[in-house]
Every structure is written in structure tokens, then in C-alpha cells.
Amino acid sequence: MSDQPAIRRKRTPAHSKETVDLFDVAALAGVSTATVSRALNGSPKVSKTVLARVERACRELHYVPNGSARALSSRRTRTIGAVVPSIENSGFAVAIGALQRRLDASGYTLIVASSDYDASVELRQVSMLVSRGIDGLLLVGDEHAPELNALIEQQALPFVETWSLSGKNACIGFDNAVAAGAMANYLLDLGHIHIAVISGRTQNNDRASGRVAGVRQALEARGLELAAEWTIERPYRISEGRLAMRAILSSPMRPTAVICGNDQLAFGALVEAKASGLVVPRDISVTGFNDLDFAAFLDPPLTTIHVPADDIGTIAADYLLARVNDRPVLRVNEIETRLVVRSSAGPPRSRN
Structure with a gap:
């Protein structure tokens, strides 16, 4: 048996392979596998230029990171859950759209569920999201089943309530x-x-x-x-x-x-x-x-x-991202609402 160290050959991208791995991405991007891993996990130590090269290599190779493996190594899934009372409500839809855009820009995936204004359904949906390893959670309102509050506390899960104000929990909303x-x-x-x-x-x-x-x-x-x-x-x-x-x-x-x-x-x-x-x-x-x-x-x-619904979604995303990454946050973020006077209201007619 030779005492000489083994020589690691530089691997080149193999576009014809059935599976593409981290080595292929690293070779095409001209960086180390460690750098690729840091880039895909959103490390702030990776420059924008290097990140762009890694992302371009992933696209060219049709490489999709192994979410399960990344979750095991980082103890994070880079997934945020949101449970809203109704998908049909346009206000919630606008807020969820803003939330998703902000999360996507930071490399996070959003999973949305609806409770249909039923506290037991909300509890079941949150339990499902927790079982999938979400990193943070958005809820609507300050009234929830006691079991839901206990579940969130037990899991030490970062969460934020929206569309109302809370005297206890983190919230983004208005009176x-x-x-x-x-x-x-x-x-x-x-x-x-x-x-x-x-x-x-x-x-x-x-x-x-x-x-x-x-x-x-x-x-x-x-x-x-x-x-x-x-x-x-x-x-x-x-x-x-x-x-x-x-x-x-x-x-x-x-x-x-x-x-x-x-x-x-x-x-x-x-x-x-x-x-x-x-x-x-x-x-x-x-x-x-x-x-x-x-x-x-x-x-x-x-x-x-x-009601600036898009602001609610954007601020909620910023709050959850900060909590997940151990950055300081404000517990209460009050959104300003305002009266918009148009033509559907006027003085009453005199009653005869």
C-alpha cells in the first residue's frame, strides 16, 4: 500500500450524466465545493459575483440542491409557512404575494395553507407545517386555539401575527x-x-x-x-x-x-x-x-x-428572516390605515 497521498482530480462538468452533483457545479463555476455550498445556503460571506456564477452554473446544469441534505446539515429548511383564513380574500392574497416575493429574493420557499376561519383547521395546518420543518410561521389575527400557542412555544418557532395588534406576540397590523x-x-x-x-x-x-x-x-x-x-x-x-x-x-x-x-x-x-x-x-x-x-x-x-396589504407581507417577511437569522427585531409593527373618500358616501337625505 502506497504512503503517497491520493491525488484528487479536478472533475469537469458532465452534462450527459443522469445526475449532477456539487462537484459539477463547482467545476463549471470555477470555485470550490465549499463555496458552492455556502452560496446555496445563503451565506453572507459569498460575494454577489461568485453567487451569480454559482447560480448560473446551477441553471446551465439544471442542478437542484438537495433540500433534505441541506436541512440536515444546517438544521434549517429555508421554508416559511403561512396560514391565512381564506385564499379567496383579496387582501390576504396581496399580502401573501408580497411575502413570497421578499422570501424568494432571500432564497426561501413559502408554503401557504387556509383555515377557513376555523381554529381547529388552523391548528391542524400549523401542525403539518411544523412536521415539515418550517423555519418560521405567519398567522392572521391574535385569536388561536390554546393548543396552537402551546405547539409554537414548545417548538420555539419564530412566528408573527398579521392584520391586528397583539399585547403579547410579535405582530404586524393595525387597530x-x-x-x-x-x-x-x-x-x-x-x-x-x-x-x-x-x-x-x-x-x-x-x-x-x-x-x-x-x-x-x-x-x-x-x-x-x-x-x-x-x-x-x-x-x-x-x-x-x-x-x-x-x-x-x-x-x-x-x-x-x-x-x-x-x-x-x-x-x-x-x-x-x-x-x-x-x-x-x-x-x-x-x-x-x-x-x-x-x-x-x-x-x-x-x-x-x-390597508397597505403589501406592506404587511413585506414587513412580515423581513421580521421572519431576521428572527431565523438571529437579528434584532421589533415586536410590534403598526401599519397606518387611512380613510379614502370617494363617491359612495354623502350626506343623508332629509326624512319627511
Whole structure:
């Protein structure tokens, strides 16, 4: 047996091989396998120039890193999980899109699940994501099953709540009661005292319940009450907004303004008002919440509360990336909402 050290031959890319490995990528990029590994794992020690060469080599060789092996070596999967109440909700979709773009730019993959506003489903989805080894988690709201909070604490999993504020947990959101109260006060200042609310489902939904509470508080501050027959809960769909508006218009006395829990409900309310022969805002005012893309193009354009959903997603990504990489973070990131006045709300007509 020879005492001479073995000579390691430099491997050249073998495009015809059935499998491509780290050595092939390193050879084509002109760097060591260690550098390739650092580049693929997002090490800040790798320069942008070298990273570009490694990524170009991966593309040319159709090389896909072995996620399982990388997770074993780094104890990270570079995967973030997100559980939202509904994929159908345009506001959540905008936030998730911004979240994914930011994570993708940092080399992370996003897995999204929906709970359908069911705490038990949310718990099951989070358990599934944890079993897949996610590095961080995004949730919506501050109300969850106790078992979910225990699971997150047991796993020491970085997570952030969105769309509301929390007195305990990391959060990126706003005070829903204050935002809805601003809309109610705007209508009150216009002279409305007969105000109805079409809300989203409030069970397991602190955002919807907060908005109803904000309207109620604004009315009570001026000696008024929110009538039970003018407070209707519906899922966040255009068709449901129309059904709710139909119920409100069938009441013995018609309100002069309807505050909707989101723009989709308001869209349906506008459709039903028009179908009933009413002119908005001459006969009845209608407002929304979120300021989705279509809000400015409704007939009439919708007065609503603007929520920067893309900012929520982007800041959530930055927070989770910082936590995963042990960088300092702010526990509370409050997002600014604002009243957007368009043409769907005006002063009430005088009652004869």
C-alpha cells in the first residue's frame, strides 16, 4: 500500500450524466465545493459575483440542491409557512404575494395553507407545517386555539401575527376598531345617525369583531346605538354582501348608511342597492374596508379604509428572516390605515 497521498482530480462538468452533483457545479463555476455550498445556503460571506456564477452554473446544469441534505446539515429548511383564513380574500392574497416575493429574493420557499376561519383547521395546518420543518410561521389575527400557542412555544418557532395588534406576540397590523371607528365618525360628521353594518363572521375573527366594536363605540360616543336588526354577519363574498343588503333594505325603517366589513361585501351591497332602485349615495351611503384594486372603479367609486396589504407581507417577511437569522427585531409593527373618500358616501337625505 502506497504512503503517497491520493491525488484528487479536478472533475469537469458532465452534462450527459443522469445526475449532477456539487462537484459539477463547482467545476463549471470555477470555485470550490465549499463555496458552492455556502452560496446555496445563503451565506453572507459569498460575494454577489461568485453567487451569480454559482447560480448560473446551477441553471446551465439544471442542478437542484438537495433540500433534505441541506436541512440536515444546517438544521434549517429555508421554508416559511403561512396560514391565512381564506385564499379567496383579496387582501390576504396581496399580502401573501408580497411575502413570497421578499422570501424568494432571500432564497426561501413559502408554503401557504387556509383555515377557513376555523381554529381547529388552523391548528391542524400549523401542525403539518411544523412536521415539515418550517423555519418560521405567519398567522392572521391574535385569536388561536390554546393548543396552537402551546405547539409554537414548545417548538420555539419564530412566528408573527398579521392584520391586528397583539399585547403579547410579535405582530404586524393595525387597530381594527380604531380604523372602523374612523369610518363611522366620517359618516356621523356627514349627518348620518341611522347606520347599519354588514360584517364578516366574527367567530374566530378578531379583525371582524374589532371593526364592529369600533363602529359601535363611535355611535355610543354620540349617544347613538347600533341596532341589532341592522347588524348582519356574512362571509366575505360579493354575493353575501348583496344578500345582507337585501335583508337590511327589507327592514321597516331603512338606514341612511351601511358600513361594510370589507370591499367585497360593499361591492355586493352596491349591486343590491342599484337593483332595488336606489341611487348611491343620494338614497343610501355605502362604505368598504381594505381599498382593494377594484374599489376605485366601482359605480360609484367606493369610500373605504385603505390597508397597505403589501406592506404587511413585506414587513412580515423581513421580521421572519431576521428572527431565523438571529437579528434584532421589533415586536410590534403598526401599519397606518387611512380613510379614502370617494363617491359612495354623502350626506343623508332629509326624512319627511
